[in-house]
Amino acid sequence: MKIKTSAALFTLALAVPLALLAQSAAPEKIEIDAPKTDQGSDKSLIDKSRTTNLPAAPTVDQTTTSKMVYGLLSDSRYAYRPRPLDASLSQDVFKRYLEALDGNKQYFTAADIAKFEPYKASLGDAIRSGDLAPAWNIFSVYRQRVNDRIAYARSLLKQDFDFSTDEHWEYDREKAPWAANAQELDAIWKKSVKNDWLRLKLAGKQPADIRATLDKRYANMKRSIDELKGEDVFQSFLNSYTGAIDPHTDYFTPRTADTFNQQMSLSLEGIGAVLQRQDDYVAIREIVPGGPAALSGKLQVGDRIVAVGQGKSGAMTDVIGWRIDDVVQQIRGKKDTQVRIDYLPVSAGVDAKPARVVITRQKIKLEEQAAKSEIITAPAANGQPARRVGVIKLPAFYQDFEGRRRNPDDYNSATRDVARLLAQFKTQNIDGVVLDLRNNGGGSLDEAVDLTGLFIDKGPVVQVRESGGRVAVNADRKAGVAWDGPLAVLINRGSASASEIFAGAIQDYGRGLVIGETSFGKGTVQNIVDLDRWPANETARFGQVKLTIAQFFRVAGGSTQFKGVVPDIAFPASVDASEYGESTYDNALPWTRIAAVPHTQYGNFAALLPQLEKLHAARIAKDKEFQWWAQDVAEYRAEAAKKYVSLNETVRRAERDKQEAKRKQRQAERKAMGLDLDPLADESDDGLSSNERDIVKDAARDKLADKRPDPLLRESAAILADAIDVLGQDRKLSAQVLPESTGPRSWAD
Template identity: 65%
Template sequence: MKTKAIPLLLALALTAPVALIAQADAPAVPTASSLDRTTASRLVYGLLSDSRYAYRPRALDVEAANQVFDKYLKTLDGNRQFFLQADIDSFAPLRADVANAIRAGRTDMAEQMFTLYKQRAAERIAHARELLKGEPDFTLAERYDYDREEAAWAADRADLDEIWRKSVKNDWLRLRLAGKPAEDIRSTLDKRYATLLKSINELKGDDVFALFLNAYTDSIDPHTEYMTPRSAENFNQAMSLSLEGIGAQLQRQDDVVVIREIIPGGPAALDGTLQPGDRIVGVGQGRGGAVEDVIGWRIDDVVAKIRGKPDTQVKLEYIPAADGINGKHRTVVLDRAKVRLSEQGAKSETLLIPGADGEAERRIGVIKLPAFYQDFEGRRRNAADYASATRDVARLLTQFKSEGIDGVVLDLRNNGGGSLDEAIELTGLFIDQGPVVQVRESGGRVVVNSDRKSGVAWDGPLAVLINRGSASASEIFAGAMQDYGRGLVIGETTFGKGTVQNIIDLDRWQREEAVQYGQLKLTIAQFFRISGSSTQHKGVVPDIAFPASVDASEFGESTYKNALPWTRIAEVPHEQYGDFQPLLAQLGQRHQQRVSQDLEFGWWKEDVEHYRSEAERKSISLNEAERQAERERLEAQRKQRQEMRRELGLQLDPLAEESDDGLTGNERDIVADAAREKAAEKRPDPLLRESAAILSDAIGMLQNDRQLSARVLPRAAGGSGRWSH
């Protein structure tokens, strides 16, 4: 995905929950690192240059080294708003050292560039804060070019001054349009810029090492990634849908780590003492352990202190939200436990869809699957309750069957993938044994991965909803459903990621138990559909297409210059449950007729077209009258739409009254922001409802036309793939 508007480090610095960096002039925090950078770098180099491991190994020659250098430079200043052209020229001699530095595990050149980056950041932010003493002129016909990825490097400080003048002016204008007075704007922005600089200054040597090494891994292919021991722990936690700790989502704000949300069922929830908004100011180990002051610490350092093995104790010193930042410190001791993040797993709901031509309404069950998650360690231990996307979906399908649901929509929008095993096993819930995906290894051998379990969890009507954010395992599943003719695929063309990654624990090559080297997520194979086609670049093309919400040139595998090309291999024999081609024209006509009268769908299309039109300009007006007029237009539009919803008895938008407040995520009230995030999940979803309506149409057409049903579903009488009743 191409970077927009702000460079990577700037984006990291403004990210609130569980971010890489921290705020404030922190007191001395333990900085000793167990990460052996030299060995880690050598191990990564050896794996990426060895065809026994890497699917597409690459020699670290001059061309590759230049790409690594350019990628690292882009990581530091992707929007070209810190470095001068003279700085870039001064880096030229360092290019020749890239390959040797990686092979030898040296980070001196990376640290040298980062040191100058910090210096330039300090200069730029000091300039930005100085600009706050005045007040911009918002009557001028100026525009702020926020996307400078392809722009020329600034020739001198005067050029950078102009870039930052417009950036500050845009920040000021957003707050001004939100109704903030000048002094409040000065205070907010001064604090924002100071926080940014402090965040950059707190990046540690391990962070710089990881950024540099990932510039190398990214030169191999866009999905190979190095993870430090800490980032590997976070990755494994996300995949397992669980954590070992107190069961709270934390966010840093104003030098202090604040509780954003209490996770149901966790130790904090069961104890009941801590509440959202409470500030954690100290952490101790065990009931009698000394409490360390953690004010000003990086959030990941605080999290590392709070996490721990189940059945151990952690002592937290906190200030209740109601008492304010200067309130009395209180203490609570919690028993750590393994907490299941069930809110991040598969969820279900039921939609009632009116029948066409006087038919009774149909009940369509929806399963939203955000990722193909799996607790790898729990599965290895054969734990009875290990987290699994397939297990959760199977449970929901069983529930749907007991409720007599007429059809199921599996919503894979923005599902970026996950476990290959889960994609195969999930497919097995809908087919009765057979091949699912072909995997071509680095040596050229093709392995067919199949569902070997007899029986199905759901043999009724099925639709799969996808968009550009559906990738990898989502594409394996959607492609299999399409190739088998098992279900309708609806939505947008998917991301186009057709490669397989494996996690290699670099500590496997050492005898000590200490975690020292981290992990490497390495591309080891390319997957192909059972039809023989790769999803690489091309993705999965839906049977019924919705308008593209994002341009393929801006998001997707095709935006990566070093991505593998599309290709195909031989088809693998498989059963054909159905062929929906005879249905598609009529389904498309009904779809178009329906959405032409669907207010929500029409509003969604308007919003998408407006967003894409604005994004193509890559700049924004700095004239207050123009921006105010646009703001008023959007507010009037939202109010008008909400009023029409009320009049027509439609689902209301809980965020209809929201407007741009000019703040960043960690400047808002944390509890209110978390509530807003929850409310966003209840917004009208015309794409989901239309997908259910398309599936309902298909059910009705097949039930009412036996000849059509015989053409579309030749196995209808056999049970699996049974759409008509």
């Protein structure tokens, strides 16, 4: 998880509900991306009348799906913790559906909630019977309330605001009571609009530009709601039910199921371009190197797609104003088929004649999300030479399941990619390896087991307890290792599930050091159930359920559930456990323990840790970058804890000036000390939402963000180097920490 700047706390809270938009649009950086904004005139966009995509009633397939999901989640043969759909659970579903629609309590009033009260006890019956009218009725009121609020927000833009008062905008209303009436909501929204205006004013925008920007922003919010379809509402409602069962059970429509599977496999069949919404257009955000779009030599970042045609002669379909996932569906297709795309070049105006490109679709490997390596040199210290530490950054435990079935010798796999990088390290005189699992949310259980097997010489990796109580042991059964030298695993609060299995196993085996923050705490197993398998449908109709079927336990017996993996060497916590992680879910499974299973103990670092802590503390006391990071963490957490921002211009300007001065001072110190410069040091809050920035510049900024100094990774490499040095110098300690055993060699060799 990246630490946000304080400016990020000032972002617009009057947003479309994440639970709906995240499901209705394609996830970022698969092949199609999320909205950004054209800088030209948009009066036609603002004034354009749009028709609703929401049907008057659920479909027959949705009715059937609701019954099927109920049958699945109420059956202990499938669900790890089945819950009867009684009055209590019905009330929980009701609460979660309202949270999905209006979690920040900025649209509904207390009077609306009172009118919904009769549904509280009946939603269970509705799900069982497939009568989804209550969900549609609540959403219809919600859509009207959004329209009312947006209309009010836009009307406020006609006036000027007084920023000399001592008002505060409380942007976090999750625990606040529902507004009593529309007048109370008016007051809340007025402060939010004032905040939006003030951010743009502080960024140097003039009143006319501010009015135009915010009017467009609010109109786009309305459009996002208007574009929601019945499948979006249905998915959000069913996920209110699945989420009441446990935090990691989800329902996917056929479209979102397809996207999820592509994420897991890191591959898809298409043109190899990341797309995002930009006003009425879907534009190119990034072109995948080596993909069909790149090889065409015609498309560029910022080009806007206006029409799509299938094959050599299929009719061109105008896609201006379409939802991004609908455009995705037109562009993606089977390998070796052709697609024709009409587009407006980035340098052309909206009235220019579109250009056309014909592209043959191919299978695209999403290399950006695959394992990557680099080498860090840890400086000489304590009379020992400099150490070359190989770093492998693994963002997910991905596997192309279908590819593995078709060709077990050639498929996308996290383990296969890491093994290849380790083999390269062996030719590069590497002293140790750091596996960076920060923000790795997990993925394939098989990959977690196989990856552990690269570092241990056979043995159990994780225990899995099913709903009936039976415990199975998933083990690495392949003899030999890919890396037998010093190892460290870097984790943070965003490291979850498969990441915790791997880190926990490495820790239990004493195979390596675990460094960083306590991990997320997700210790449950999910499986995908295809609802179309029972009727044996030729085409996807009912979607899929990601269902919790078991719980993980480490080989030492403790669960990763709730508590996570605690590092051997801890860095300051970037987020509080009450803000992010398994412990924030009100229905998370508790931590528990079962019996340990026999496993090799390659080492026990307990006796070494005090020395490593001492060396670590001495080094970071002199490490400016690490100190700055810790300072930013502390400031962010203090700012986030306030849950409000001032609407006084003098106060906010002073805060802004202080942040800018801090960035400039740090950059000057970096330059004076010969440190790597921060490529984003000159960036400040521009007051814009992500979909309002110039797409070309914003894409370039994303690339620069990857080059920012990373003091945590550098310090992890230094800690591993310390361990190698200390054990190399102290043979008695080495014998205690790393007793002679079969398997990986001693770190002191």
